[in-house]
Amino acid sequence: xxxxxxxxxxxxxxxxxxxxxxxxxxxxxxxxxxxxxxxxxxxxxxxxxxxxxxxxxxxxxxxxxxxxxxxxxxxxxxxxxxxxxxxxxxxxxxxxxxxxxxxxxxxxxxxxxxxxxxxxxxxxxxxxxxxxxxxxxxxxxxxxxxxxxxxxxxxxxxxxxxxxxxxxxxxxxxxxxxxxxxxxxxxxxxxxxxxxxxxxxxxxxxxxxxxxxxxxxxxxxxxxxxxxxxxxxxxxxxxxxxxxxxxxxxxxxxxxxxxxxxxxxxxxxxxxxxxxxxxxxxxxxxxxxxxxxxxxxxxxxxxxxxxxxxxxxxxxxxxxxxxxxxxxxxxxxxxxxxxxxxxxxxxxxxxxxxxxxxxxxxxxxxxxxxxxxxxxxxxxxxxxxxxxxxxxxxxxxxxxxxxxxxxxxxxxxxxxx
Numbered sequence: 001x002x003x004x005x006x007x008x009x010x011x012x013x014x015x016x017x018x019x020x021x022x023x024x025x026x027x028x029x030x031x032x033x034x035x036x037x038x039x040x041x042x043x044x045x046x047x048x049x050x051x052x053x054x055x056x057x058x059x060x061x062x063x064x065x066x067x068x069x070x071x072x073x074x075x076x077x078x079x080x081x082x083x084x085x086x087x088x089x090x091x092x093x094x095x096x097x098x099x100x101x102x103x104x105x106x107x108x109x110x111x112x113x114x115x116x117x118x119x120x121x122x123x124x125x126x127x128x129x130x131x132x133x134x135x136x137x138x139x140x141x142x143x144x145x146x147x148x149x150x151x152x153x154x155x156x157x158x159x160x161x162x163x164x165x166x167x168x169x170x171x172x173x174x175x176x177x178x179x180x181x182x183x184x185x186x187x188x189x190x191x192x193x194x195x196x197x198x199x200x201x202x203x204x205x206x207x208x209x210x211x212x213x214x215x216x217x218x219x220x221x222x223x224x225x226x227x228x229x230x231x232x233x234x235x236x237x238x239x240x241x242x243x244x245x246x247x248x249x250x251x252x253x254x255x256x257x258x259x260x261x262x263x264x265x266x267x268x269x270x271x272x273x274x275x276x277x278x279x280x281x282x283x284x285x286x287x288x289x290x291x292x293x294x295x296x297x298x299x300x301x302x303x304x305x306x307x308x309x310x311x312x313x314x315x316x317x318x319x320x321x322x323x324x325x326x327x328x329x330x331x332x333x334x335x336x337x338x339x340x341x342x343x344x345x346x347x348x349x350x351x352x353x354x355x356x357x358x359x360x361x362x363x364x365x366x367x368x369x370x371x372x373x374x375x376x377x378x379x380x381x382x383x384x385x386x387x388x389x390x391x392x393x394x395x396x397x398x399x400x401x402x403x404x405x406x407x408x409x410x411x412x413x414x415x416x417x
Contacts, residue, residue: 010057011147012087015139017050020130022139028053040076047072050122052136053086058150061101062140064090067108067122067132084120089113096194099137111194126194207331214330218351225306232302239295246288253281334358335376336369336401362401372401375410383415391415 012028033039053066066086071079092113096106107113109121124132143149260274330342332350337358342350350357359369375382375398381391393412398404408416 010055010063011060013054013056013145013147015052015054015136017052017132017135020125020132021135025139025145027145034078035082037077037080040078041072042076044072045076046074052132053090054136054140055090055105056140056147057101059101060140060143060147060149062099062104062137063101064093064105065096065107065124065133065136066090066093067124069120069122082120084117089117097133099133106194210330214347215351218348228302228306232299232306235295235299235302239292239299242288242292242295246285246292249281249285249288253285256281332358334361335373336399337361364401368404368406369401371406371410372398372404375404376401379410381412381415382410383412 014026014028014031015022016024034041048069048071051068051070053064053068054062055064057063066089068084068086070082073079086107089107089112090105093105093107094111094113095103096111097104107121109118109123112118112121126133256274256277330347332340332342332354334340334354340358340361346357353366355370355373356366359366362369364372379395379397381393381395383391385391391412391414393414395410395412398409403409
């Protein structure tokens with residue numbers, strides 16, 4: 001989607017951004033070779049790169065910026081399915097900051113003329129010390145790509161005689177000053193609006209990352225807990241089998257004792273053999289008894305380990321630790337409830353079933369809340385005709401779940417009766 005390194009009356013380049021600085025620069029034609037798959041970048045293998053299309057005027061002043069993302073595969077080649085028309089978007093960008101040549105044309109995720117491409121873009125950081133616009137301007141001023149600066153030709157005045165020309169009325173300096181002030185104020189307002197949009201985007205991304213890390217931690221803990229429970233269950237079954245075998249051995253031993261006591265003279269002749277069997281049985285019984293004691297000790301240790309795992313404190317400086325200390329708050333949003341700041345003790349319950357949690361906060365059961373939620377998101381008549389199709393007539397939305405009446409509020413006037 002980048003055809004040449006010279007834009008209209010100027011130049012075009014692509015900067016790769018890492019953190020708050022420009023990590024790599026290339027002319028647009030070189031970037032086009034990467035898109036065509038002719039070359040790859042091994043150091044960018046399996047990396048989601050933040051990049052910027054920079055269009056410059058002939059005198060090397062920034063005219064437009066497009067902040068886009070692109071994925072490089074395991075061989076360091078650009079994603080063959082990537083197809084974002086960054087040059088076309090650059091022509092339609094809204095006004096952005098003044099980077100030396102007047103307000104630039106800016107395209108980013110929060111300010112995209114084509115919403116379908118917004119997810120392929122990213123928002124620049126405008127915080128002091130980490131300002132991407134300043135980093136880009138510094139890289140342009142350095143001009144490591146060796147663009148040839150074209151100085152604008154001085155304007156020439158033609159000496160054209162004017163007949164019967166009336167003396168020009170001088171423009172009042174106050175009007176010029178007011179116009180300049182209004183232009184500066186409009187530019188400042190645009191920059192502040194862009195700053196607010198980008199900060200909101202950064203906040204959403206940070207919250208999503210925290211929630212993702214929390215889900216990963218919870219899943220890991222659940223997996224460990226499940227593994228411990230399975231291990232404990234196997235040990236318990238093995239212990240029961242051992243107890244059963246030991247009980248059978250005890251019964252055999254008692255039976256043999258009874259036979260010895262009632263054997264009379266016949267048994268006396270076999271005393272030597274009987275004593276030998278008794279010794280053997282006692283040794284087997286003692287050995288099994290020791291095995292049973294060891295199993296009992298292992299079961300106690302596993303139960304303690306299971307208890308410790310369930311009640312262990314989260315690792316220091318982890319997401320769960322920050323949530324418990326309330327240094328970080330986890331906020332969820334659900335229609336009918338609004339924003340919910342989740343208590344630490346409710347986090348596991350919430351992620352197990354967020355909809356059920358929201359329903360409880362509304363004082364409803366989950367099926368009733370889901371029925372209202374379906375109406376809230378698509379307020380149309382749900383009456384089904386003989387053909388099994390819903391009426392679909394738009395109706396008034398009931399914004400509060402507690403006020404919703406199934407079969408009435410989700411029907412149009414014709415079908416309410």
